[in-house]
Amino acid sequence: MNVRVFFSILVGKCLFKLSRHTRKGGGTALPGLIAIRIKHDLLTYLLAKLPQGNMIVSGTNGKTTTARMISTILKNQGIKVLHNRAGSNLLRGILSTCVEHADLWGNISSDLGLWEVDEAVLPLALHELKPHTILLTNLFRDQLDRYGEIDTLKKKWLQALQTLPRETTVLLNADDPSLAFIGKHLTCTVIYFGLDDKELTLPQLPHAADAVQCPECQHILDFDQIYASHMGYYSCRNCGFTRPSLTIRVPEIQNMSIDSVQFSLEYNSITYKTNLRVPGLYNVYNALAAITASLSRSIELPDIISSLSTFSAAFGRVEKIHVGTKTVYLFLVKNPTGFNEVLRTILQFSNQHIEHLYLSLNDLIADGRDVSWIWDVDLELLKSKVTHLTVSGIRAPDLLLRLKYAEALDHVQTLRVDVNQKKAVEKALNKLRSHETLFLLPTYTAMLDIREYFVQKGYTHHLWKD
Amino acid sequence: MADIHLVHLYHDLMNIYGDRGNILTLALRCRWRNISIRISEVSLQDTVPSDTDILFFGGGQDQQQELVSRNLQEKKDSLIHLAQNRVVILAICGGYQLLGKFYRPHHGEDLPGVGVLDIETVAGNKRMIGNCVIAWEKQTLVGFENHSGKTFLGRKAKPLGEVLIGHGNNGEDYSEGAVFQNVFGCYLHGSLLPKNPRFADMLISRALERKTKKKVLLPPLSDRIEEEAHRSAVKRARQTK
Numbered sequence: 187m188n189v190r191v192f193f194s195i196l197v198g199k200c201l202f203k204l205s206r207h208t209r210k211g212g213g214t215a216l217p218g219l220i221a222i223r224i225k226h227d228l229l230t231y232l233l234a235k236l237p238q239g240n241m242i243v244s245g246t247n248g249k250t251t252t253a254r255m256i257s258t259i260l261k262n263q264g265i266k267v268l269h270n271r272a273g274s275n276l277l278r279g280i281l282s283t284c285v286e287h288a289d290l291w292g293n294i295s296s297d298l299g300l301w302e303v304d305e306a307v308l309p310l311a312l313h314e315l316k317p318h319t320i321l322l323t324n325l326f327r328d329q330l331d332r333y334g335e336i337d338t339l340k341k342k343w344l345q346a347l348q349t350l351p352r353e354t355t356v357l358l359n360a361d362d363p364s365l366a367f368i369g370k371h372l373t374c375t376v377i378y379f380g381l382d383d384k385e386l387t388l389p390q391l392p393h394a395a396d397a398v399q400c401p402e403c404q405h406i407l408d409f410d411q412i413y414a415s416h417m418g419y420y421s422c423r424n425c426g427f428t429r430p431s432l433t434i435r436v437p438e439i440q441n442m443s444i445d446s447v448q449f450s451l452e453y454n455s456i457t458y459k460t461n462l463r464v465p466g467l468y469n470v471y472n473a474l475a476a477i478t479a480s481l482s483r484s485i486e487l488p489d490i491i492s493s494l495s496t497f498s499a500a501f502g503r504v505e506k507i508h509v510g511t512k513t514v515y516l517f518l519v520k521n522p523t524g525f526n527e528v529l530r531t532i533l534q535f536s537n538q539h540i541e542h543l544y545l546s547l548n549d550l551i552a553d554g555r556d557v558s559w560i561w562d563v564d565l566e567l568l569k570s571k572v573t574h575l576t577v578s579g580i581r582a583p584d585l586l587l588r589l590k591y592a593e594a595l596d597h598v599q600t601l602r603v604d605v606n607q608k609k610a611v612e613k614a615l616n617k618l619r620s621h622e623t624l625f626l627l628p629t630y631t632a633m634l635d636i637r638e639y640f641v642q643k644g645y646t647h648h649l650w651k652d
Numbered sequence: 653m654a655d656i657h658l659v660h661l662y663h664d665l666m667n668i669y670g671d672r673g674n675i676l677t678l679a680l681r682c683r684w685r686n687i688s689i690r691i692s693e694v695s696l697q698d699t700v701p702s703d704t705d706i707l708f709f710g711g712g713q714d715q716q717q718e719l720v721s722r723n724l725q726e727k728k729d730s731l732i733h734l735a736q737n738r739v740v741i742l743a744i745c746g747g748y749q750l751l752g753k754f755y756r757p758h759h760g761e762d763l764p765g766v767g768v769l770d771i772e773t774v775a776g777n778k779r780m781i782g783n784c785v786i787a788w789e790k791q792t793l794v795g796f797e798n799h800s801g802k803t804f805l806g807r808k809a810k811p812l813g814e815v816l817i818g819h820g821n822n823g824e825d826y827s828e829g830a831v832f833q834n835v836f837g838c839y840l841h842g843s844l845l846p847k848n849p850r851f852a853d854m855l856i857s858r859a860l861e862r863k864t865k866k867k868v869l870l871p872p873l874s875d876r877i878e879e880e881a882h883r884s885a886v887k888r889a890r891q892t893k
Contacts, residue, residue, distance in 0.1 A: 327668055335668070335713040391664075393672055404719050406664070406696065541841055555892060556781065556796045560839040561670030581888070585882040587846050591676045 191292040194221040194228050198285035219278045223286050229277065229314050231292065232284045237266065238298035241314050241479065244363040245323030245359075248472045249275070250311070251464070251503055252323055253302040255476035259493040261299065263485055274614050275304045277311060278369050298483075299335045306605065309346035309604045320347070321357040325364045326415055327562075329554035330520040340364045340401070350374055351461060356650035357478045360473065363418040367401035369430060379434040379478045386439060386467070387411040387418065392526055393562050404426045414467055415523040434448045434478050439470055444515070446504065446536035446553045450475065451491070458487060464504055466531040507646050511620040514645075516636065519627045520553070521560040529567045532625050543572045545589075546579035546607065546628035546636070555627040557581050565592035574617055576602045579632045607635040654690035656682055656859055659701060661747070662711040663693040669798065671710030671744050673843025677852050678706060680781050685871050687856070696723050700730040704739055705859045705882065707731075712744030721750060721763040727765050735768040740859045741835045744844060748829070748837030749773040749801055769830050769837055770806035776823075783889035784840060786817030786828045792816065793848045794885040795840025803839075805830050812838050817889045833857055845884055849878040 198221035220229055233240055243253040257269045270283045280301055288294045303311045305325070306412045312320070326334050344367075348354060351521050358365045360378035368375040381434035391398065395416040400407050406425035412418040437457070439449040442465065449470050451458045462473055473494055480490045497533075505516040516530070519525040530542065532540060549555050565588055575598045577586045582605050589595050600617070604610035611626070618624055628636055660675050672721075675691065682689040694700055696719075702705070712720065724731075735741060743751045752771035754762040779800045786793050793813055793853070802822035805811060811821070812829025820828035829838030836855070838844070845852040853870050860868040 335715075337713050337715040393667070399716060399719065404715065549888065549892075556669070556798065556841065558670030558673075558796055558843060561673035561676070561843045561846075562668075581884070583877070583881040583884040584847070587877050588673070590877050591673065591680055591846055593680075 188292065190429060191228065191231065192290050195285055195288050195290050196270060196622065197221060198282070199290075202282070202286055202592050216278075217282045217285050219281075219622040224382045228550055229281050229284065230316065232294060233299050233315055235292070235294060236268070236296060236299050238310050238483075240299035240301060240317040241319040241321070241483075242301050242303050242311060242315060242317045242411075243321045243323070243479070244303045244305050244311075246305060246326040246328045246396065246521065248323045248468060248475070249302045252321070252472040252475045252479075253300055253470065254471060255497055256321075257300055257481045258497050259476060259480045259485065259490050260483065262493040263489065265298055265483075266296040267298055268294060270302055275302045276307055277314060280311075280315070297514050302583070305343075308343055312346050317355070319355045319479065319482055320350075321475055322359065322368070324359050324362045324415075324417065324473050326523045327559070328523055329349075329556070336364060340368065344368050344371055347372055355482055357475070357482060359417070359475065360432055361413060361418055361419070363401055363407060363416065363427075363429075366430050367427075368406065368418070377433050377478060378430045379474050380429065380436075381413050381417075381431065381439075381470070381474075382419075382435045382437045383413075383439050384411060386413055389414070389545055391416065392564060392591065393522070393594065400425060400427050405500075414471075414527055416473075421525060434474065436470060436474055439467070442466070442531070442534060444532065449473075451487075453481070453487060458491055460491050463495070463498055465535070466504075466527055468527045469504075506648070507640055509615060509643075509645050512618045512628060513621075513623045514615070516626045516628070516633065518630065518633050520630055522559055525563040525627070526567075528627060531562065533567060533571065536623075536625075538571060539574065540568075540572045540625060541576045541622060542618055542624040543568075543613065544576040544578065544611070544624060544626045545576075545585055545630075546610075546626070546632035547581040548579045548587040549581050550631045552631050557584050560585060560588045565589060565594055568592065568594040570597040572598055574598070574600045574614075576604070576610050576614045578604050578607055579629065580605060607632060608639045611639050637645040654688045654706045655863075656687060656689045656856070657701065657703050658689055658691045659704045659707045660693050660713070661700070661707055662695055662716075663710075664695050665716040665720055666710045666712035666747055668713060669711050669745065669796075669841040671708075671827065671841060674708055674710070674742065674744070674852075675820050677843070677849070678708070678856065679847035681849070681852055681873065682856060684873055687860070694789040700727050702730065702733070704734055705863060706740045706742070706855060707734060709741070709743040709747030709751065711747060716756075717746045717750070718763065720746075720893055721755070721765070724750060724766060725764060731766050733770070735833070735835050738834045738862050740855050740862070742855060743835075743837040744841060745797075745799055745839050749803065750837065751835065751837050752803065753806075753832075755801060755844070768835050769832055770808035771803050771830050771837070773801040773803045776800045776802040778823075780791055780819035780823055780839075782818055783885065783892055784820070785800070785816045785886050785889045786813035786815035786820070786840075788798060788851070791850060792882075792886060793838075793840060793844070793845070794882055794889060795838075795842035795844050795852060799839050803830070808832055812836060817893050830854065834862070842885070847878065847882045849873070849875050864865040876885070
C-alpha cells in the first residue's frame with residue numbers, strides 16, 4: 187500500500203465533507219489542492235487505473251454542455267463515467283473529483299474519465315491526464331486579461347498536442363480556422379465535424395469575430411458561409427488553406443425554438459434526424475461535438491441520438507425555472523460570441539419582442555476583470571425590442587452605458603438599474619404578471635448570485651447536486 | 653458633404669478589446685448634436701482618404717499587429733500627411749505603438765511604425781493588466797490596460813496624463829499615453845471614449861475647429877449615464893488595484 191496515496195486521499199475526503207458541511211460552495215476545488223500537496227503526482231496515479239482511459243473536452247464555449255452530453259450518452263451505454271461536473275475545470279477541480287470518488291487505497295470504480303478542461307490549463311492537463319481522446323470545441327476571445335490572445339493560446343495548444351503519442355485521437359470543429367490549423371499540423375488521428383447548412387449564414391462577420399486571418403499565411407480569409415463569430419466555410423486565396431472535409435456534418439437545422447432544436451446529421455452517407463431539448467445554434471455545435479466523441483468510443487449512432495433527445499442543459503447555461511405561473515429563463519453570457527448567440531435565440535423565440543429582460547455584468551476574476559468586451563457584443567439587436575429592462579451586477583453602470591450607445595434604451599418603458607443582484611431579481615420577478623416570461627442574462631458570478639436567490643426561495647436546487 | 657469624416661483604420665484586424673465603442677461614441681455624440689458624420693473603414697487593400705477629419709486606430713493581437721505593421725508602410729506617407737495637417741488621430745494600445753517609431757519584439761527585427769508620435773516601444777516580460785485611472789487636464793480618464801510592450805516617450809511627445817492607478821506607458825515613469833499636436837495615443841481600453849465623454853468631445857471639437865478654422869463650442873449633452881459609469885469605474889479601479 188502506498189502510504190502517501192492513503193493519506194492524501196484521506197485528508198482530501200475529510201476536507202470535502204467539511205466544506206459540504208459548511209456549505210461553502212460545494213467543495214469543488216480545495217480538497218484536491220490539499221491532497222496534491224501530500225502526493226504531487228496523485229492525479230496521474232489515480233487516472234492511470236481507469237480501464238477505459240481518459241477523454242478531455244476543451245475550448246472557449248460549450249465545453250460544460252458538451253461534456254455533460256457525452257456523459258449522458260456514455261452512461262446510457264452502461265459505462266461508468268467519472269466527470270468533473272460542476273464546471274470546476276482546473277486541475278485541482280479534476281483532482282477533487284478523483285479524491286471524492288476514490289477509496290483510501292486509490293481505487294476508483296469508474297470505467298472512463300471525462301474531463302472538462304479550462305483552455306489555459308489544456309497543455310498541463312494533456313501531460314497529467316494522458317488522455318486517449320481530446321475534443322476541442324472552438325477558440326474565441328474570452329477574458330483577454332486572463333487567457334491572453336487566441337493566437338497565443340492556439341500556439342500553446344498546438345505545441346502541447348504535438349507531443350501526444352500517435353495513437354491519440356483529436357476531434358476538432360472544422361468550422362473554426364484555428365482548430366483546422368491545429369489539425370493540419372498533427373500526426374495523430376484527427377476527425378473533423380462541422381455545419382453545412384447554407385440557409386444559416388450570417389450576412390457579414392460579426393464584430394466579435396476573431397480569426398479573420400489565414401492561420402497559415404496571414405492573408406485575409408474568404409468566408410462563403412458564416413455560422414457564428416468566425417466559424418463557417420472559409421478558404422484562403424493566397425495559400426489554399428481551407429476548411430477540412432467533414433467526417434460528421436450537419437446539412438440542415440430546422441425548427442429552432444426557445445427550448446429545442448432539430449437537425450439532421452450525416453455520417454457514412456446516412457442521414458439521421460436529431461432532436462435536442464436545448465435551444466440554439468451553439469447547442470447544435472455542442473451536440474455535434476458530443477456525437478463525434480461518442481462515435482469515437484464506438485457507440486452506435488441511433489443510441490447516441492436517442493440519448494441526446496433526453497438531455498437537458500447544465501446549470502445556469504440555459505435553465506428554465508418555474509416561479510408559480512411565471513417562467514424564468516437563465517442564460518449564461520460570458521463573451522461576445524456567446525452573448526450574441528443568446529440574444530439571437532431569445533429574440534427569435536419572443537418574436538423579436540422581449541417583454542421582460544434582465545442583464546447583469548460582474549467583473550470578478552471568474553468573469554474577467556476587463557469589461558471592454560461588452561462593446562463587441564451586438565447589443566444593437568435589442569434596439570426598440572425590450573419593454574421592461576433591468577440592468578444589474580457590479581458593473582451595471584458600464585452595461586447601462588453600452589445599452590445607451592446601442593440605442594437600446596430609447597423605447598424601454600421601465601428601466602431599473604440596481605447593483606444589488608437579489609433585490610433586482612426580486613423586483614424584476616414582481617413586475618411579471620402570471621404566465622409571463624423573464625429572460626435573465628448574467629455573467630458567471632452574477633449567475634451564481636442569481637441562482638443563490640432562486641435556491642433560497644426554493645425554486646431550484648444547489649448546483650453541486652447537478 | 654458630411655461635417656466629419658471618421659476613418660476606422662484596420663477595423664477588421666485591430667478590433668479586439670472592445671475598441672469599437674470609440675467609433676460608436678464619436679458617431680453618436682456627433683449625431684445627437686446634428687453634426688453629420690460619415691464613417692469609412694480602411695483596411696489592407698484601401699487607401700487612407702485625404703479628407704479624413706478623425707482617424708481611429710485600435711488594438712489587435714500580436715499576429716495581426718505584424719501584418720498591419722507591414723501594410724502600414726504603404727500608408728505611412730498619407731498618415732504623416734494627415735498628422736501634419738492636424739487631422740485628429742486617436743490610437744489605442746497596438747495602434748498607439750504603431751504610430752510610434754518602432755516596436756521591438758523579444759526576438760527578430762523591429763516592427764517599424766509610422767513615426768507621427770515620438771515614442772518607442774520594447775517588448776516587456778510582464779503583462780501590464782488592470783483597471784487604470786489617469787489624471788488628464790484636471791479630470792480623470794478611466795480605462796483598462798492590457799499590454800506587455802513598454803512605451804517610452806521622446807522629447808517631441810508629451811504624456812497624455814499621469815498614472816493614478818495602473819501601470820501606464822511602461823510601469824516605470826507614471827506616464828500614460830502620448831500627445832503631439834492633434835495625435836493622441838494611449839493604452840486605455842474600456843472602451844475609452846464612452847466612459848470619458850469630455851475627452852471624446854474634445855476630439856470632436858478639435859476636428860471641427862481644424863475644418864472650419866473657427867472656435868467651436870459643442871452644445872452639452874445629458875451625460876448622466878456616462879458620468880456614473882466613469883465614477884463607478886474609478887471606484888472599481890481603486891478596489892481592484
